[in-house]
Amino acid sequence: MIALDDLDRAILRALVEDASQSAGALGRALGLSQPACWRRIRRLEEAGVIAGRRLDLDQAALGFGVTVFLGIKLATRGRVSLEDFERAVTAIPEVQVVQHVLGRFDYRLRVTARDIADFERVLRRRVMTLPGVGQVEANVLLSEERRPGPLG
Amino acid sequence: MIALDDLDRAILRALVEDASQSAGALGRALGLSQPACWRRIRRLEEAGVIAGRRLDLDQAALGFGVTVFLGIKLATRGRVSLEDFERAVTAIPEVQVVQHVLGRFDYRLRVTARDIADFERVLRRRVMTLPGVGQVEANVLLSEERRPGPLG
DNA sequence: TAATATTATGAAAAATTCATGCAGATTGAT
DNA sequence: ATCAATCTGCATGAATTTTTCATAATATTA
Incomplete structure (x- = not known):
């Protein structure tokens, strides 16, 4: 496993928060030159610590104001039902x-809906009637906060 | 609310998957010029559809091989206990x-641990003794798949 | 201790990419 | 038909990413 020093952790913490900043700006903030910062980032990528860079969408701005977490207990537990369920969920x-x-x-889903009524009316039924589904439990998201994790 | 056409949706889908590709490369893949693709991305940012760009870490590569979801039911439901709980969780x-x-x-947490034993031995207790916590339920992550969402 | 790898660093330059200005094409409204 | 609005591609300057190179720390070994 790769060894990380304080600078590596600071870099990861900063980029997890905002991956759009340049290696130059981040390096300056940490007292590193632009190439030094950039090479550390590349090293972390090559070590597999950095899995990728992703765009973070605002679901509400897309018209999906409601996010719901669904806990799902399958009625039948064979491998076949797992595959059936996953295929249908997709x-x-x-x-x-x-x-x-x-x-x-057995499964947890994160789903979005235009509003609560839309979720209750169509999405909930659609999930409950997936193959193999036993119990379904819903939790509506009110707010979400990401923390730096064990790096901090 | 902003109107999206097929190209906008294709751009979002591609960048949610991999935000490191350049506007030129992505544009080429979609039959757009670099400036055309770039301007669409900027428009999506200004519309608030794009909330940001984040680094995606591989927790296992960092030595945290276990991810657990914790459902938490508070014993006391006043506003004070919510604040106390959130502060302590932080x-x-x-x-x-x-x-x-x-x-x-009332709350859901995503936590990481070096292994199951580590989770059971230290983390679980730490969460159960947070202020106001009543019931705690744990689900260990086996595999996780992200889907494009309603854009697809 | 001295010699030798190993690794990280900064400065500078090359290669890409970002970001903007401009002119032409398309669409829809008046 | 004309105008305004919007999108496009091309050309271009600004900024960033990568590479190259010489040097300075750090550790390893003799």
């Missing part, structure tokens, strides 16, 4: 994230 | 995401 466009988990639920 | 470095939700739980 066909629902409102599904943003599919998480296979261990615990009281 | 002090736990392993907490990656704090979500305030509506439903059977």
Whole structure:
């Protein structure tokens, strides 16, 4: 496993927050030259610590004002039902994230809807009637905050 | 609300997947010139559709092989206890995401640990003894897949 | 300790990419 | 038909990313 020093952690923390800043600006903020900062970033990419750079969308600005987390317990637990379920879930466009988990639920979904009524009226039913689904539990997102994680 | 055409949606889909590609390369893939593609991206930023660009870390490569979702039900529901809880949660470095939700739980946390034993031994206790915490339910992440969402 | 790798650094330059100005094409309204 | 608005591609300057190179720390080994 790659060894990180304080500068590496500071770089990761800064870019997780905002990956649009240049290596020059970030380096200046940390007391590094532009190439030094850039090379550290490349090293972190090559080590696999950096998995990629992603655009963060504002779902509300896209007209999807509601985000809901769904905990799903399958009724039948065979491998076949897992595959059936995953394939069917993929066909629902409102599904943003599919998480296979261990615990009281088998899957967790992050879905978006235009509003609560839209979620209750169409999306909820659509999920409940997926193949193999037993229990479904919904949690509506009120606010979300990302933390730097163990790097800080 | 801003109107998106097929090209806008294609651009968003591509950049959510990989925000490191240049406007020139992406434009070429979509049959657009570099300035045309770049201007569309800027327009989406100004419309607020693009919330930002973030680095995506590989927690496993950082030595945190286990991700756990925690559903938390507070025992006392006053505003004071919410603030107390949030402040205390912020002090736990392993907490990656704090979500305030509506439903059977009041909060959902995404936390990382070196391994299951580490989670059970230290992190779980730490969360259960946060101020105001009633029930805690854990789900261990097995696999996670992001979908394009309603844009696709 | 001295010699030798190893690694990280900054300055400078090359290669890309970003960002803007401009002129032409398309669309829709008056 | 004319005008305004919007989008496009081309050309271009500004900024950033990568590479090259010489040097300074840091550790390894003799």
